[in-house]
Amino acid sequence: MDKLLIEGGYALNGEAAISGAKNAALPLLCAALLTREPVTFHNVPALNDIATMLKLLAQMGVKVEQDGERVTLQADALDNPVATYEMVKTMRASILVLGPLVARFGDAKVSLPGGCAIGARPVDQHIKGLQAMGAEVTVEHGYVHAKVPKLKGARLFTDMVTVTGTENLMMAACLADGDTVIENAAREPEVVDLANCLVAMGAQISGAGTDVIRIRGVTSLHGATHSIMPDRIETGTYLCAAAATGGNIRLTRTSTSYLDVVIDKLLDAGCDVMQERDAIRLKAPAKLKAVSIRTAPYPAFPTDMQAQFMAINAVAEGTAVIRETIFENRFMHAVELTRLGAKIAIDGNTAIVTGNGPLQGATVMATDLRASASLVIAGLVAQGETLIERIYHLDRGYEKLEQKLNALGARVKRVN
Numbered sequence: 001m002d003k004l005l006i007e008g009g010y011a012l013n014g015e016a017a018i019s020g021a022k023n024a025a026l027p028l029l030c031a032a033l034l035t036r037e038p039v040t041f042h043n044v045p046a047l048n049d050i051a052t053m054l055k056l057l058a059q060m061g062v063k064v065e066q067d068g069e070r071v072t073l074q075a076d077a078l079d080n081p082v083a084t085y086e087m088v089k090t091m092r093a094s095i096l097v098l099g100p101l102v103a104r105f106g107d108a109k110v111s112l113p114g115g116c117a118i119g120a121r122p123v124d125q126h127i128k129g130l131q132a133m134g135a136e137v138t139v140e141h142g143y144v145h146a147k148v149p150k151l152k153g154a155r156l157f158t159d160m161v162t163v164t165g166t167e168n169l170m171m172a173a174c175l176a177d178g179d180t181v182i183e184n185a186a187r188e189p190e191v192v193d194l195a196n197c198l199v200a201m202g203a204q205i206s207g208a209g210t211d212v213i214r215i216r217g218v219t220s221l222h223g224a225t226h227s228i229m230p231d232r233i234e235t236g237t238y239l240c241a242a243a244a245t246g247g248n249i250r251l252t253r254t255s256t257s258y259l260d261v262v263i264d265k266l267l268d269a270g271c272d273v274m275q276e277r278d279a280i281r282l283k284a285p286a287k288l289k290a291v292s293i294r295t296a297p298y299p300a301f302p303t304d305m306q307a308q309f310m311a312i313n314a315v316a317e318g319t320a321v322i323r324e325t326i327f328e329n330r331f332m333h334a335v336e337l338t339r340l341g342a343k344i345a346i347d348g349n350t351a352i353v354t355g356n357g358p359l360q361g362a363t364v365m366a367t368d369l370r371a372s373a374s375l376v377i378a379g380l381v382a383q384g385e386t387l388i389e390r391i392y393h394l395d396r397g398y399e400k401l402e403q404k405l406n407a408l409g410a411r412v413k414r415v416n
């Protein structure tokens with residue numbers, strides 16, 4: 001099992017390039033199931049989750065051709081529209097094959113993802129929406145089995161805002177008979193990126209990016225080429241790392257346009273943030289000020305940036321209140337940060353973080369993707385060495401992490 005050994009105390013300075021967005025790439029790769037023609041994606045990030053999704057699609061019979069950041073998929077004849085537990089348990093986003101498989105083939109068997117470290121994360125809204133579109137859905141032996149001769153357009157309302165739920169139902173509706181309206185839809189930029197690709201494939205979609213998405217079903221979709229949007233969470237993570245270490249960095253191939261509320265919080269913390277055409281510059285203050293946050297669906301503060309801001313607040317001046325409203329158990333990084341000397345009190349979904357001077361390096365354990373990022377940020381600023389265990393979590397969502405950090409002046413080594 002790989003570990004990351006970080007020698008803290010070095011400010012991040014210089015330039016790093018941001019990769020394509022993991023949470024846009026995952027649904028986009030599944031969209032290729034909706035057509036028999038080839039679909040080509042550019043700016044695909046080299047991440048374990050992407051490799052897992054490509055393996056899952058290939059296992060179903062999709063032709064997969066990968067050349068660096070370019071991937072071409074062709075789902076002309078599938079011989080096995082099943083996503084097995086072995087595949088799904090390592091990556092919950094596998095559930096995103098369900099909608100496209102039912103829409104295109106009228107039959108899909110996808111293992112229930114099961115919980116993960118940050119919460120139960122059920123898929124009841126995905127199922128409810130497909131049933132409303134006429135699919136017969138049974139859940140047996142841990143598998144969701146959906147069958148229907150042809151999906152019918154329907155008016156769908158999700159009980160809560162769900163990103164992959166919205167994406168699954170939007171993809172399914174593209175090939176349904178008639179019109180579908182998704183109310184209470186997720187407005188995340190990754191949903192819009194997916195809608196843009198589906199429209200390029202011939203889908204008729206309006207309202208993506210708002211909470212009401214309208215889809216008029218068509219009989220078939222054709223191939224397309226799509227370049228994946230930049231990863232706003234990777235961008236935010238590096239901005240936080242530069243802020244915490246007192247650095248001065250420039251991130252290229254990205255933009256602040258999907259990070260307004262995160263940029264606002266970095267400005268409140270005392271950072272200078274400058275937007276260029278497709279780059280962002282951040283200059284940290286000598287001392288950060290604590291900033292309180294409350295996570296909520298886009299365009300509010302993203303839950304995927306909560307852990308990183310807990311690390312910032314651990315070394316900032318003052319006290320911050322962090323409210324996590326999306327997932328029921330997304331504070332696992334708090335107890336690990338405490339091992340590094342952070343002062344954090346947890347009360348249900350609220351964490352009170354009191355900046356109390358420098359952190360001390362220690363051995364800590366990563367529990368989930370964004371929690372790991374928060375431990376890296378803390379390790380970069382802690383005095384002495386920090387050893388982070390179970391960094392396979394990091395490899396799921398951050399491309400070439402140690403290379404990018406070391407190029408910015410950090411001292412990070414992968415050891416096993």
Ligand code: EPZ
Pocket residue numbers: 022023026093119120121122123124125126160161162163164165303304326327328369370397
């Ligand atoms: C997506 O997960 C992201 N993953 C997550 O990023 C992100 O944290 C999350 O959206 C929230 O923004 C991908 O896009 C691949 P949800 P998703 O459905 O779609 C509940 C990362 O670190 N819910 O929006 O699984 C659910 O339990 C990952 O990159 C139901 O109850 O999240 C949660 O409390 C982590 N029933 C809330 O809704 C359902 O059917 C929001 O979940 C669906 C969701």
